[in-house]
Amino acid sequence: MSGARDTGADFEALARRRLHEAGLRATQPRVLVYSLLREAGGHRSVDEIVELLRQRGRPIPRMSVYNVVSDLQAASLLMCADVGPGRALYEAGETWHHHFVCRGCGDVQDVECLEGRKPCLEPPPTLDAEVDEAQVIFRGLCHRCAPAREGPRD
Amino acid sequence: MSGARDTGADFEALARRRLHEAGLRATQPRVLVYSLLREAGGHRSVDEIVELLRQRGRPIPRMSVYNVVSDLQAASLLMCADVGPGRALYEAGETWHHHFVCRGCGDVQDVECLEGRKPCLEPPPTLDAEVDEAQVIFRGLCHRCAPAREGPRD
DNA sequence: GTTTTTGTTTTGACTTAGTCAAAACTGTGA
DNA sequence: TCACAGTTTTGACTAAGTCAAAACAAAAAC
Numbered sequence: 414m415s416g417a418r419d420t421g422a423d424f425e426a427l428a429r430r431r432l433h434e435a436g437l438r439a440t441q442p443r444v445l446v447y448s449l450l451r452e453a454g455g456h457r458s459v460d461e462i463v464e465l466l467r468q469r470g471r472p473i474p475r476m477s478v479y480n481v482v483s484d485l486q487a488a489s490l491l492m493c494a495d496v497g498p499g500r501a502l503y504e505a506g507e508t509w510h511h512h513f514v515c516r517g518c519g520d521v522q523d524v525e526c527l528e529g530r531k532p533c534l535e536p537p538p539t540l541d542a543e544v545d546e547a548q549v550i551f552r553g554l555c556h557r558c559a560p561a562r563e564g565p566r567d
Numbered sequence: 568m569s570g571a572r573d574t575g576a577d578f579e580a581l582a583r584r585r586l587h588e589a590g591l592r593a594t595q596p597r598v599l600v601y602s603l604l605r606e607a608g609g610h611r612s613v614d615e616i617v618e619l620l621r622q623r624g625r626p627i628p629r630m631s632v633y634n635v636v637s638d639l640q641a642a643s644l645l646m647c648a649d650v651g652p653g654r655a656l657y658e659a660g661e662t663w664h665h666h667f668v669c670r671g672c673g674d675v676q677d678v679e680c681l682e683g684r685k686p687c688l689e690p691p692p693t694l695d696a697e698v699d700e701a702q703v704i705f706r707g708l709c710h711r712c713a714p715a716r717e718g719p720r721d
Numbered sequence: 722g723t724t725t726t727t728g729t730t731t732t733g734a735c736t737t738a739g740t741c742a743a744a745a746c747t748g749t750g751a
Numbered sequence: 752t753c754a755c756a757g758t759t760t761t762g763a764c765t766a767a768g769t770c771a772a773a774a775c776a777a778a779a780a781c
Contacts, residue, residue: 438748440758459738477759479739484758493652495704499768500738501652513694525691536705540667540678544707550649551690553698592777594729614767631730633768638729653739654767 424448435488442477447485450505456512456521458500495548496521509533511549517558524551578602589642596631601639604659610666610675612654649702650675663687665703671712678705 428447429439437443445466450457453465459478466473482503485491494502496514502521509531511524526533534547553559582601583593591597599620604611607619613632620627636657639645648656650668656675663685665678680687688701707713 438757440748442759474760475738476740476761480759495649495651497649498647498653498655513690513696513698515696522694522696524694527691532705534703534705536667537679537681540676540705541710542667542669542676542705542707543713544667544705546706548704548706549688550702550704551686551688551694551696551698552700552702553696556695559697592728594777596730612767628731629767630732630769634730 421448421452424452427451431490435490437484437488442473442481443485445471445473446478446481447490447505450491450503454504456494456496456502456504458502460500462503494521495550497550511551513551513553513555515555515558516552517554520555522555524549575602575606578606581605585644589644591638591642596627596635597639599625599627600632600635601644601659604645604657608658610648610650610656610658612656614654616657648675649704651704665705667705667707667709669709669712670706671708674709676709678703 425444425448428444428451431447432439432443446462449462449465449469457465459475459482462478462482463473463475482491482493482501486493486503491503491505494504494512496502496512506523508526509528510526513522513524514520515522531546532544534549536542536544536547579598579602582598582605585601586593586597600616603616603619603623611619613629613636616632616636617627617629636645636647636655640647640657645657645659648658648666650656650666660677662680663682664680667676667678668674669676685700686698688703690696690698690701
C-alpha cells in the first residue's frame with residue numbers, strides 16, 4: 414500500500430505530524446480536512462470541503478467540518494481568508510498574506526505580504542488597542558473581467 | 568411642524584438632497600435608512616436598521632432595507648464595512664477609512680486611513696488586476712478586553 | 722392639477738450559512 | 752487492553768440573504 418503514486422497518503426502523514434506538533438489529536442476528520450486543503454489548495458468554504466471529501470469517497474458531516482476548521486484555525490494550522498461578508502473561506506497556507514477579490518467574478522487571489530508575517534501594517538497610534546494582525550483586502554477587476562467592463566475591444 | 572428641536576427632519580432633508588444629487592429617487596425607505604445611519608452613526612447590520620426604525624415608529628420591511636442598502640452602496644452613499652465573514656455592516660461615512668475588530672467583544676472601531684481616499688495601498692506589481700480599493704482590517708484586543716485576557720492585575 | 726410612466730417597495734416563501742445540545746464514539750496514555 | 756477525555760455525529764434550529772411577482776408611489780408629462 415506504499416505505492417509511489419499514493420500521494421494522498423503523504424499529505425495525510427504530514428497532516429498527522431502537524432496535528433501532533435500542535436497538541437491536537439490526529440482524528441480522521443481533522444486529517445482529512447487538513448490534507449484536503451493542503452492538497453487541493455485555494456480558498457474553500459465549509460460546504461466546498463464537505464463536497465470535495467464526498468467526491469473522494471471520504472464523506473464527513475458538515476458539522477464536523479465546522480468543528481475541525483474552528484479547532485485548526487485556533488491552532489494556526491488554517492487561516493480564514495477575509496474576503497468580505499458572506500461565507501467564510503479557509504486555506505492551509507504557511508505564510509501571512511493578503512487577498513484580492515474580483516468584483517466581477519468573485520475570484521479570490523493571494524497577494525503576497527511585504528512583511529510576510531503579522532502584523533504587517535502599523536496601526537495608527539490613535540487606536541487604543543493591542544493589534545496582532547492587519548489583513549488587507551484588495552478589490553477591483555481581475556485581468557479577465559476588466560476588459561469586458563470597459564468595452565471589449567482588446 | 569418645523570420646530571427647532573426636530574433634528575430628525577434636518578437629517579431627512581439632507582438625505583433627500585444627497586439622494587437627488589446621486590440621481591436616485593428620494594423614496595421613504597431610502598430617506599429613512601440613510602438619515603438613520605447618519606444620525607445614529609456606527610456600523611449597522613440590516614436587521615439592526617430594521618429594529619431601530621421599528622423602535623422609532625417608522626417600521627419598514629427587511630427586504631426594503633436590503634434593497635436600499637444595495638442601491639445606496641452602488642451610489643457610494645453608504646459603504647459596507649469589511650469586518651470578516653458573517654453579516655454585512657453598513658455605515659454612512661464620507662471619508663475612506665479602515666476598521667479595527669476586537670477578538671474579545673467583537674466591537675468595531677473606525678481607523679483613520681493615512682491617505683483618506685482609495686486606493687490607499689499600492690497593490691504589488693505581481694498582481695495582474697485593476698485595483699480600486701484596499702481595505703484593511705486590524706484585529707486584536709481592545710483596551711477593555713486586553714487586560715481581562717492576560718491576568719486582571721493593574 | 723391630473724394622469725401616466727416607470728422605478729421602487731412590499732409580500733411571503735425560499736435558500737444558504739452557521740449554531741446548539743446531547744448522545745455516540747474513538748484517539749491516546751496508563 | 753482499558754478507561755477517560757476530547758471529538759464526532761445527529762438532527763433540529765436560528766440567522767442572513769435571495770427571488771419573483773403584485774402593489775405602490777415619486778417624478779415627469781400633459
